[in-house]
Amino acid sequence: MPDAITPGGVIGRDTARQEARAKVTGAAQYPSDIPLPGVAHAFLVTSGISRGRILRWHLEAGRAVPGVLDILTHENAAQDSAPIPPTKGGGGSTTTLQSDHVWHDGQIIAVVIAESFEAAREAAHKVRADYAEEVPAASFDSPGVEIQVLEETLEAHEDPKVGDAAAAFAAGTVTVDATYGTPIQHHNPIELFTTTCFWEGDRLTILEPSQFVQGLASTVAKQIGTSPDKVRVISPLVGGAFGSKGGATARTSWVAVAARRLGRPVKLVANRSQGFTIATYRAETRQRVRLAAGHDGRLQALLHEGWEVSSRPSNYNVQGTETTARIYACPNVWTRVSVVHADRNTPGFMRAPPDLPYGFGLESAMDELAVALDMDPVELRRINDARNEPIKGLPYTSRSLLECFDAAGSAFGWSRRERRPGSMREGDWRIGWGCAASYYPAKISAACARVTLTSGGARLDIAAHEIGTGAWTVLAMTAADQLGLEPEQVEVHLGDSTLPAAGLAAGSSHTASICNAVALACRELRDRLALAVATENAGPFAGQEPAALRLEGGTLRGAGGVAEPLSATFARTGPLDAYAEYIPHGNPPDAPDKLRQGTPMTTGGAQLPDRIQYGFGAQFVEVRVHARTGEVRVPRITGAFAAGRIMNPRTAHSQLMGGMIWGIGSALLEATEIDRRNAHYVNDNLSEYLIAVNADVPAVEVIIVPEEDRLVNPLGIKGIGELGCVGTNAAIANAVFHATGRRLRELPIRPEHLL
Numbered sequence: 001m002p003d004a005i006t007p008g009g010v011i012g013r014d015t016a017r018q019e020a021r022a023k024v025t026g027a028a029q030y031p032s033d034i035p036l037p038g039v040a041h042a043f044l045v046t047s048g049i050s051r052g053r054i055l056r057w058h059l060e061a062g063r064a065v066p067g068v069l070d071i072l073t074h075e076n077a078a079q080d081s082a083p084i085p086p087t088k089g090g091g092g093s094t095t096t097l098q099s100d101h102v103w104h105d106g107q108i109i110a111v112v113i114a115e116s117f118e119a120a121r122e123a124a125h126k127v128r129a130d131y132a133e134e135v136p137a138a139s140f141d142s143p144g145v146e147i148q149v150l151e152e153t154l155e156a157h158e159d160p161k162v163g164d165a166a167a168a169f170a171a172g173t174v175t176v177d178a179t180y181g182t183p184i185q186h187h188n189p190i191e192l193f194t195t196t197c198f199w200e201g202d203r204l205t206i207l208e209p210s211q212f213v214q215g216l217a218s219t220v221a222k223q224i225g226t227s228p229d230k231v232r233v234i235s236p237l238v239g240g241a242f243g244s245k246g247g248a249t250a251r252t253s254w255v256a257v258a259a260r261r262l263g264r265p266v267k268l269v270a271n272r273s274q275g276f277t278i279a280t281y282r283a284e285t286r287q288r289v290r291l292a293a294g295h296d297g298r299l300q301a302l303l304h305e306g307w308e309v310s311s312r313p314s315n316y317n318v319q320g321t322e323t324t325a326r327i328y329a330c331p332n333v334w335t336r337v338s339v340v341h342a343d344r345n346t347p348g349f350m351r352a353p354p355d356l357p358y359g360f361g362l363e364s365a366m367d368e369l370a371v372a373l374d375m376d377p378v379e380l381r382r383i384n385d386a387r388n389e390p391i392k393g394l395p396y397t398s399r400s401l402l403e404c405f406d407a408a409g410s411a412f413g414w415s416r417r418e419r420r421p422g423s424m425r426e427g428d429w430r431i432g433w434g435c436a437a438s439y440y441p442a443k444i445s446a447a448c449a450r451v452t453l454t455s456g457g458a459r460l461d462i463a464a465h466e467i468g469t470g471a472w473t474v475l476a477m478t479a480a481d482q483l484g485l486e487p488e489q490v491e492v493h494l495g496d497s498t499l500p501a502a503g504l505a506a507g508s509s510h511t512a513s514i515c516n517a518v519a520l521a522c523r524e525l526r527d528r529l530a531l532a533v534a535t536e537n538a539g540p541f542a543g544q545e546p547a548a549l550r551l552e553g554g555t556l557r558g559a560g561g562v563a564e565p566l567s568a569t570f571a572r573t574g575p576l577d578a579y580a581e582y583i584p585h586g587n588p589p590d591a592p593d594k595l596r597q598g599t600p601m602t603t604g605g606a607q608l609p610d611r612i613q614y615g616f617g618a619q620f621v622e623v624r625v626h627a628r629t630g631e632v633r634v635p636r637i638t639g640a641f642a643a644g645r646i647m648n649p650r651t652a653h654s655q656l657m658g659g660m661i662w663g664i665g666s667a668l669l670e671a672t673e674i675d676r677r678n679a680h681y682v683n684d685n686l687s688e689y690l691i692a693v694n695a696d697v698p699a700v701e702v703i704i705v706p707e708e709d710r711l712v713n714p715l716g717i718k719g720i721g722e723l724g725c726v727g728t729n730a731a732i733a734n735a736v737f738h739a740t741g742r743r744l745r746e747l748p749i750r751p752e753h754l755l
Contacts, residue, residue: 010481011715014650018473018487019237019466030237031207031263032194032269037717039196040069042255042268043112046277047102047126048321050136050679051343052107054129061126062112067119069262070109072254074256074263080261081223088489092313094346096250102131104160104345106277106678108250110212113258113266133550135755136258136343136529137680139309140286140634146341148315160391163332167299172292176368180289181746182357182729183671184280184309184681186275187350188689193241194250198265204256205231208322210235211246211465211498212504214416218598219248219608228598233497240254243349244279245467246506251278258632262704276684280348281672283309285320287361291369297383299330304547306337306358311346315339320358322606323614326389327362327439328381333390343679349506351659352722355728356666363436364745367737369702371421377734378405378414378433394612397711400642401437404618407433407703408640412620420740424622429633436727438617438641441605442709442718445503445510445585447517447589451479451525455567457489457554464494464514465505469721470651471514477648478515478555478715484551500737501592504600508615508719511647513582516715520753521580528549532573539572540564555648604712611676612712615718619660619727623735630751632736634664637728649704656702656724663728667691671748 022028059071072080074097086092102109111293114120120150137144150157169175196207204226210216213233221228237750251268256433259266267475270278285308291303304324308317321335352359370377385402388395409415417433418424426429452460460479466472476490483490491498530546533556541549541558543716548559557563581592585601588594595601604613619639625632639660646652668692673682702724709716729747736754737743744753 004087005528009382010477011647015473015648018476019471021172022487028237030191030239031235034207035305036265039265039267040113040262041117041120042111042113042266043124044270044274045124046274047107047109049131049133050105052102053132053582055132056373057391058128062123065123067115069125070113076671077257080257080519082347084248085222086611087635089426090343094311102341108278111254111258116130122718127621135526136679138674138676139342140340150337151270157337161334162391163653165301165303165332166333167540168285168332169290172300173294174372175683176291176365178289178365180287180359180361180364183747184284185670186672187242187244189240193270193279195252197254199260202269202485206233209238211241211467211506213463213726214501215598216248217497220253223253227749236495241467242351243506243613246349246504249279273684277606279344282350283347289361297375299328299384301332302330303334308340309342311344312341314346316346318354323355324358325391325705328384329375329386330390352726355726360729363727364733367734378409389612396708397611400705400707401616403705404616404640404642406639407705408618408620412638414620421738430627432623432735434731434735434738435620436731438727440508440615440723441713442613442615443507443509443602444600444661444713445513446583447502447513447594448500448581449517449521449590450500450579451521452575454575455570457485458483459491460494462514463497463499467505469655470648471510474511474515474647475518478518479522482519485554486520494617501595508721509602511715512713516713517580517582518717520582521578524580524628525578528573528578529577542753550719573722578686580591613712615643615723619731621705621731621735623732623739625739625754632668636699638701640705641723642705642707643720643723644707644712645710645716646704653702654718655720658722660700660728661692661697662725667729668734668748
């Protein structure tokens with residue numbers, strides 16, 4: 001039978017999403033849509049200060065609201081749930097109802113449960129707390145922040161470095177020394193943060209949008225003191241996540257506690273404003289980048305230092321220098337990352353968590369170096385292309401960065417660019433062209449899958465996650481490709497922690513992880529089917545070599561033109577199934593067990609001992625800056641990307657285009673404003689938190705550069721969900737410089753910065 005990595009004609013085919021019709025017609029059920037009898041409704045009470053303690057509660061007015069069933073506070077529920085356990089690299093977490101301590105503005109301090117949402121909301125607004133308030137520290141440079149140099153305080157933390165970068169920079173012929181900044185940003189998925197919990201005896205079921213159902217089940221079990229096998233998480237569809245639904249948040253365990261206290265289901269739908277403080281976000285960064293090069297443009301030194309804001313107890317950081325230290329050929333590299341502890345909620349992963357902010361610093365500095373050298377910025381990158389990463393000398397499994405620059409540059413018309421800043425103009429509009437590289441680690445996780453052949457096709461069971469990226473469809477495509485079926489013949493079951501374990505749908509690792517697991521299960525299934533029919537005493541395939549049998553379009557074919565519909569085969573053999581555990585290179589043998597216990601097992605990128613795995617791209621942008629108003633427009637953007645084997649061109653194009661649009665927002669619009677006096681988010685709503693809309697994006701061109709990588713994983717897949725948004729912000733800032741001659745190093749770029 002064909003090997004599992006042999007294409008069957010389905011993988012790579014332009015395919016419509018399987019769940020698309022249900023989504024656009026409103027038939028799709030997200031977790032909060034699942035009906036349950038007797039549901040009570042919860043509403044959160046959040047803190048009105050950013051630092052201090054709760055002195056006393058005033059609950060009488062809230063309890064007097066008709067329909068109120070219970071109000072949880074630290075006085076009556078503190079022992080019912082522990083704080084979220086520390087995670088690798090995440091340090092401690094802020095507490096909620098476990099004590100009277102207030103760590104940040106908008107912290108959950110009480111939960112009101114009532115017969116209706118309206119009653120719970122009314123009562124929550126009538127609940128009051130008296131505080132002992134302390135002066136909070138909001139962000140960088142605020143009095144009272146604490147700076148933690150991670151390499152000096154965390155044994156497991158290592159900042160990439162090689163050679164003597166300080167000396168090489170001091171001796172550099174042409175140098176750049178600049179500081180860059182990226183802002184606070186919030187995810188704002190269209191689907192709000194929701195949780196519904198109900199108990200059946202001592203078993204808890206959680207309906208919640210999640211990027212890792214096994215992890216959520218395990219974490220909540222630890223918090224409420226039960227066994228993980230008694231907690232089930234159901235998350236059939238996720239209405240946007242971008243990292244915000246990757247881990248457990250404090251709300252989940254309190255809804256579970258409320259449901260246990262009341263003996264009935266409890267549903268919470270947090271409002272948009274609360275989503276800014278009860279979940280994670282992208283923390284602001286400050287970066288210093290120093291580059292030195294010879295007159296020929298070859299890098300002699302690269303120093304990249306970053307500071308990231310976090311909460312008081314957490315050392316969470318994204319350490320984007322793990323990538324920026326390795327992108328270009330340079331013999332002397334030094335990096336360092338520090339955490340700035342402030343009175344804020346703990347940040348977390350947000351689309352391309354390390355590389356979107358840190359790539360802005362590096363790619364802006366590379367453009368500044370090109371200007372200082374009077375060199376085309378594409379040529380500068382060509383001169384410093386690296387086939388082996390500079391820190392440990394490891395080879396890339398594949399690297400198509402220059403191919404991407406060539407493809408995108410040609411389509412964009414880069415050769416027509418006038419190099420001198422401010423030289424391109426049309427009426428009152430100053431025109432600028434800029435470019436930047438895109439890169440993202442090709443990561444992967446262990447995953448498990450079960451595939452069953454039935455008379456109608458196949459059933460696929462895997463605890464994967466459809467977060468809007470098209471996972472449902474590529475799963476069906478993979479099984480169809482490997483079994484000789486059409487995607488419509490594959491019934492996909494996912495988003496349930498009782499199914500075979502799959503990893504975290506994050507880090508652009510999900511497609512590679514789950515599709516390789518499915519392909520492995522299908523290979524085992526084909527072998528079983530071939531053996532079953534070849535060893536029959538009778539039947540059309542009796543006595544044939546199992547290796548000669550193949551599946552095509554729901555038909556089993558053998559030597560000599562013998563063929564039989566699968567339905568007829570199953571009339572004799574009955575359904576067959578196969579279970580497989582895929583363990584990628586770099587994962588330990590017990591990775592599936594750890595996955596089932598809720599531990600993400602992601603590897604790849606720069607984490608492997610023998611090689612480095614990345615996807616690459618290049619983005620070219622035209623901006624127009626109005627000479628009188630400072631308004632910045634992006635009339636067109638072209639990106640070319642190489643990310644190994646493309647499973648579904650339609651959804652891949654959508655992901656890359658969406659990432660580029662996200663990058664436009666990152667450069668010009670997105671920022672969560674904070675009142676530095678009281679560490680309070682000001683624009684915690686969608687009317688004032690600005691994102692890119694259709695009018696901001698007239699033309700986006702996506703080019704997928706063919707790339708074959710036989711080392712990255714058996715199916716040759718690299719992730720694309722985050723690749724498309726890396727570098728866009730720098731390309732736009734570089735284009736603004738080209739249009740105006742003004743170098744803006746702080747995002748977002750707004751008209752007042754250009755007047």
